[in-house]
Amino acid sequence: MIRAYATENQFHRSLNLYSKMLDTELTPDKYAFPFALKSCAGLSDLWTGKQIHLHLIRYGCSVDLFVDAALVDMYAKCGEVETARLVFDKMTVRDLVSWTSMISGYAHNGYNSETLEFFDLMQNSDVKPNRVSILSVLLACGNLGMLRKGEWFHNYVIQTGFQSDILVATSIIDMYTKCGSLDSAHYLFDQTMGKDVVCWSAMIASYGIHGHGRKAIDLFDRLVDEGVRPNHVTFTCILSACSHSGLLEEGKKYFDLMKEYEVVQELKHYACMVDLLARAGKLSEAEKLIERMPVKQDSSIWGSLLGACRIYGNLDLAEKVADRIFQLDPTHAGYHVLLSNIYAAKSRWSEVERVRALMAGKSTKKILGYSWIEFKNQVYKFSVGDRLNPQSEKIYSLLEELAAPMINLGYVPVTDFVLHDIEDEAKEVALSYHSERLAIAFGLINMSPGTPIRITKNLRICGDCHNAIKFISKIVKRVIIVRDMHRFHHFEDGVCSCGDYW
């Protein structure tokens, strides 16, 4: 029964029975523990997971292939990757599933390079990967934006025949999407037989994140024609796609359509709608939607609105919205910076100072921005103004060389994005060495002419860099593809695919 409930995702019931079992004279055995642990994993219930870990030691089940794999999985799914690794290291015998549990734990917790390293280690231990273990490396390649490595795995999948597996195919489509190769994603999607709703959703998401809202809509309508039932993820994908392309009326239509399919409108769907309305300039409509939505608000849904307040220079609403945000999430550095930028754009320097002081007083957690690029099977990472790369000399002189032609073509640095107490000239310098520009210069120096430069960035690209990269793409006659935390920007001949709508 513990197993049956765990298998049916009824984790609370599963654990209730486990707990009842402890009250009897029976003791759980090595067949019960994996499923009790699976239920903890499903609930991300670390506390109960640790209790069960103690039980299984007490009952002498701590050296068992199945129990240990379940422990690794439980710790990983509860975010305790290091503990999972300790359990894994203690195992005396490891099979494909134990390796895969660990690799998947790495992949799903953002330990992307570890995922790839561990996959190699597994193969060196003469454990042959199967379709399940492939999913994790594809996820890691996608997260890292490692297109060449991802292509290598795609080829590997073709050789091994795993491509006919719909889960693997979907993962490859997603990998290509996240590596900026929309064409490859689309090509594989068309080739894939027996597509289910997940695969369709992945492709809709793909068009969305690359800014092809119309194609996402066509695909959604095709999915419906083929009798596939869209689910909560499919709707998230289509709403997000509409939002990235500014398709306001279409987005509203799909939001309403959710009711017909009896798909519950969750926070993530409202977030897309707020974003869509706000970026289209319907600020008060967006505000009203947040106020009257029947799901619990979070700081980020107000954050979308604050972002739109910056675009439209609406200071009054920005102040009101920022109040709400700081009540919900007082230590978020990004929203403080956003608010101070809104003040800066209106030259309200004393307010800028006030927000900065507020920020310092609350010890906000600032995420350091960085950008990276794949080159020769490696990832090269840059942060603003750093000189850690051996080719720094060349990188900085290339950026300096580009400055004059950029200005000749009409580039004007916009320094609103830098805090105002730096001198103007210093601001321009700080901007011109943002991590994405260093990564792009590295790509231009090292990659053969004609190949697109693909950059990944952990934050949103700043407005000035977005503008600068347009000019760079024109001058160097290169396609530059930037993935920021939000979406893709394809720069070519001075134009960005996002149409500056982002």
Next chain:
DNA sequence: ATAGGGTTAG
């Protein structure tokens, strides 16, 4: 008798 798995806002 037992395990590992694809899509999702900001």
